[in-house]
Amino acid sequence: xxSISRTFLSGLGATIPIVITVYILxxxxxxxxxxxxxxxxxxxxxxxxxxxxxxAVGLLLIFLVGLFLQAWIFRRVFSWxxxxxxxxxxxxxxxxxxxxLMNFFSGSSAGRFNQVVSVAIPNSELRLMGLVTRDQxxxxxPGLAPENAVAVYFxxxxxxxxxxxxxxxxxxxxxxxxxxxxxxxxxxxxMSAATDGHTAENGGSGPRGGIR
Numbered sequence: 001x002x003s004i005s006r007t008f009l010s011g012l013g014a015t016i017p018i019v020i021t022v023y024i025l026x027x028x029x030x031x032x033x034x035x036x037x038x039x040x041x042x043x044x045x046x047x048x049x050x051x052x053x054x055x056a057v058g059l060l061l062i063f064l065v066g067l068f069l070q071a072w073i074f075r076r077v078f079s080w081x082x083x084x085x086x087x088x089x090x091x092x093x094x095x096x097x098x099x100x101l102m103n104f105f106s107g108s109s110a111g112r113f114n115q116v117v118s119v120a121i122p123n124s125e126l127r128l129m130g131l132v133t134r135d136q137x138x139x140x141x142p143g144l145a146p147e148n149a150v151a152v153y154f155x156x157x158x159x160x161x162x163x164x165x166x167x168x169x170x171x172x173x174x175x176x177x178x179x180x181x182x183x184x185x186x187x188x189x190x191m192s193a194a195t196d197g198h199t200a201e202n203g204g205s206g207p208r209g210g211i212r
Contacts, residue, residue: 029055032054032055032057032058033051033052033054033055034054035054036053036054036055036057036058037049037051037053037054038054040053040054040057082095114131114132114133114134114135115131115132115135115174115175116129116130116131116132116174116175116177116178116179116182117129117130117131117132117152117172117173117174117175118130118172118173118174118175119152119154119167119171119172119173120171120173128154129154129175129182129185129186130152130153130154130155130165130167131152131153131154131155131179131182131183132150132151132152132153132172133151133152133153133164134150134151135150135151140166144166146166146168148168148169149166149167149168149169150166150167150168150169150172151164151165151166151167152164152165152166152167152172155183155186155187156186157186157187157188157189157190158187158188158189
């Protein structure tokens with residue numbers, strides 16, 4: 001009976017991620033088809049519209065936005081629009097959370113981190129894995145960031161969250177692990193084996209001497 005249960009749970013663990021991924025993609029495609037497809041039907045002559053045009057237009061719009069953001073003037077306009085949204089109390093919280101969530105999953109947030117480090121807990125053999133976000137804090141209020149400190153982000157397992165702590169440089173030990181591998185390792189509570197950490201092409205970097 002235990003063997004049957006293990007086999008079932010193994011199959012369930014392999015199936016659920018696939019089903020959820022397919023469902024999310026289907027939901028996104030259906031939403032794009034419903035919204036953009038309706039707009040296309042209004043613009044195009046009767047009988048010209050074909051199923052799937054809404055999805056195609058959605059993908060094209062996303063590509064064009066990414067293309068336009070490569071130009072300086074469009075980045076300035078986009079930043080100006082973000083600044084306006086961040087002035088609205090409720091909207092700024094919702095927009096900021098969604099933006100950070102998308103940046104996290106897309107990997108673009110990895111560019112904010114400089115180095116994976118191990119932080120020693122005083123009077124203990126325990127170690128915390130963190131990501132250096134700022135190795136220079138001269139412009140931060142001394143009451144928040146002591147001299148010769150480094151801003152370290154400690155991600156939390158199985159959720160998008162964590163703590164930013166100003167840690168003395170002497171308490172840091174560089175870890176030969178990429179940013180993406182460290183994030184995956186931390187978010188999965190260590191169940192994801194960090195075997196590709198030393199390769200810089202994975203979006204991270206190896207140890208840097210600047211911390212010490």
